[in-house]
Amino acid sequence: MSIEMPVNPARRSFLRHSALAGGGLVLGFYFNAANSAGHKVAKPGDAAETAFRPNAFINIDHNGTVTLISKQPEIGQGIKTSLPMVIAEELEVDWQDVVIVQGDLDPAYGSQSAGGSRSTPTNYEEFHRLGATARTMLIQAAARIWKLPVEELLARNSAVHHLPSGKQLSYAKLAATAAKLPVPPASAVRLKNPLDFQLLGTRIGGVDNPGIVTGKPLFGIDVQLPGLLYATYAKSPAFAGKVVSANLDEIKALPGVRDTFIIEGTSNLKGLLPGVAIIADSTWAAFSARKRLKVVWDEGKVTTQSWAGFTSKAQELSKQPGAEVLRNDGNVTQALADAAKTIEAAYSYPFISHASIEPQNATAWYKDGSIEIWAPTQNPEAGQKIVTEILGIAKDKIILHITRSGGGFGRRLIPDYIAEVAAIARKVSGPVKLTWTHEDDLQHDQYRAGGFHFLRGGLDSTGKLTAWHNHFVTFSHNVVKDGKSSLELGSGANLSGDEFPGRWISNCLIEQTPLECGIPMGPWRAPRSNVLAWVFHSFIDELAHAAGRDPLGFRLELLGNKGFLPGTGEKGIPYDVNRMKHVLHDVAEKADWGKKNFPRGQGQGIAFHFSHRGYIAQVAEVSVSKDGKLKVDKVVVSTDIGAQIVNLSGAENQVQGSVVDGLGALMFQELTIDKGRIVQSNFGEYPMLRIADAPTKIEVHFLKTDFPVTGLGEPALPPLAPAVCNAIFAATGIRVRRLPLLRTDLSWS
């Protein structure tokens, strides 16, 4: 059984080379006992030495196989296909000659965290240079062999050509010569003209698709090692509770159980929480023993916390001034008093889970003060860091293999499960795989925080928006640093005073009050934006209708003619108004905005949002039956993510996935907090969007603009919820102010 076992030994040594050079860590074998050679450093004379390896990402061997390293973790966002495409484009290799291998965690690759839709923008330019540098060297190698000037040569289809004579030399034949050349300075490397791109912008299938459709071991949970043991880890249902006692003797005597022990852990919600580990011969033996486990927990103060309690506290707080002022322009009190019309509304949304289908898991093998880890992670650096903290092992004694992840959505940026497997492996001899149950996953997630917005808006007699007041009640943790405790906003639970429409209204007051809680919070696809866009574009829609204005026209007027808006202060967000207006006009045109005559029960809604460097506008078309059943008939998306779509198929898949994901969260997802724990435990109680509820059609338009190329894992999600809710209003007159949708009766007559 192997995971992406490279077939050729030269490639294997290339893969292991840099990790070994850095740490000198050699542990037994990698996935397959027969392949321990994979850990040998290439010796002079090995095939690897005749291969051309201009940098850590490219290896061309004497057979012409081009191996490219994918440095970022693949979680379904398609980066393992798209970033290597950039190198292949500049390198002028045929895509079918390319083998892509997931890189381990290695400083040679630079940052390897996949989050914030940053993988593309932070690597795009550099990856062009990597490929172009290698191409330049291959041309130089041919020039040397033929004794011809480089100007007369060109690279194409994995070979260098001399057109006047018709001579050509394949990269396979050039590899050994190119390997001896010095790497040219950046000034001597010419990047391709985007007009000449042949690969970028085309539809390329995911590189792992053949393995996915035939069931090959690709994911963290698929890792198999000789002598592998299987672990489960029980934590306190009330967050961060401590273990008082457990029936360990009884558990130890159960069939298939090898060991069970208490891990004291820490109070770090993103690290190693206290719990009981059970180690067994198989996953099922571990899970079965877990059902008999009886633990007395010291649950602590968190048990006083509940969603009902948070909600009534938020109501109370809404009547007082906010704890913090995020923006205060003009005079909101006066403007509201002067307004021809004022509208007031309260919006709220619950905590939700990432609920990826592959539960958290990781495999680790501790041996002689070193540890080797296999993990489906978005953030291998964080995994390594937490292991150094917990086990006191130096970074260079940790090998971390990044496996494919069965979904990420931000969950796998947090390394709690890696901390757990490392702590477990420390006490087990041989390799051990920790698998969470889905119940563990739902009850010990790093949740998307809930929140409450209390909004007031004022319109003048011409229907212009003149005042905006928002009191945002959000969630924080009590953090103790250097003996001083303070409230720190939960990850993804913050709001910027710059957030649209903050900078656009002359009388604008945005306040914030944090509620203290002990519930883990973490980034959930398009953090903040995934809810803020819904709140603000729903309320703007309310105001547009109150003003008797077309929701598109109202928004365009609001955006105004300011062109480019710089951010306020250091943390402010620059905003290109023209780019947003461009996508807004485009989506309106493509969706025939305002041109369709819908019967009652059907309608269109519009929304836009800027996040993760992307400008996105959406129009949703919905049908709501008399008994309140919603069907999203069509969603039209217009995006501006810069000058180049890397992989058209992957990009379209991301946008469609974002729309479906946004719709699932909008329609169904909700967790209840009671007694400091999550009430729901599995998909049965936490419904997710199924195929019949997916929109009938999702139309995706990519505008090609002159701006830098940016990422697409997140920005297409936020506008979906408000577009759908605004369409529901157009169809039924019902305004949705609470998520999820199933909390609102949509029936009409």
Added chain:
Amino acid sequence: MSKYTIKVNGVSKTVDVSADTPLLWVLRDHLHLVGTKFGCGIGQCGSCTVHIDGVPTRACLTPINDVGIRKVTTIEGLAFKGNHPLQQAWQELDVPQCGYCQAGQIMTAAALLKKSPHPTDQEIDTALAGNLCRCGTYLRIRAGIHRAVELAEQAMV
């Protein structure tokens, strides 16, 4: 613990496990056939779907004890060369995102196509109602099944 001999992808395999061990874990931990995925363990996500005598079945809810002499087919055994029309269509249309649910989607779809070689979108939605895709590839799944129908027809002429 007892010995069970089951027939998986045409091959007889013997394992020594407790009677309540779900087929899912026998496949994954004992036979190292990991294409069949663990998602929820309670029959809600469909990522563990296999065929038992041709019927799509949740391996997480099927104790080894109940399998008996019936034939088990997993994603690894769906087509000898991995070229079932669905497997081809899935690659052609680039259906997967993370890919974790896709073995289950394909196994469920394969059973549907046996029963109904030209399914409508409605039939697809009904047959695949038990298969979650957290990444939201549902539109491409529908398109992939229609494409597989075409590929199967082309292969017949």
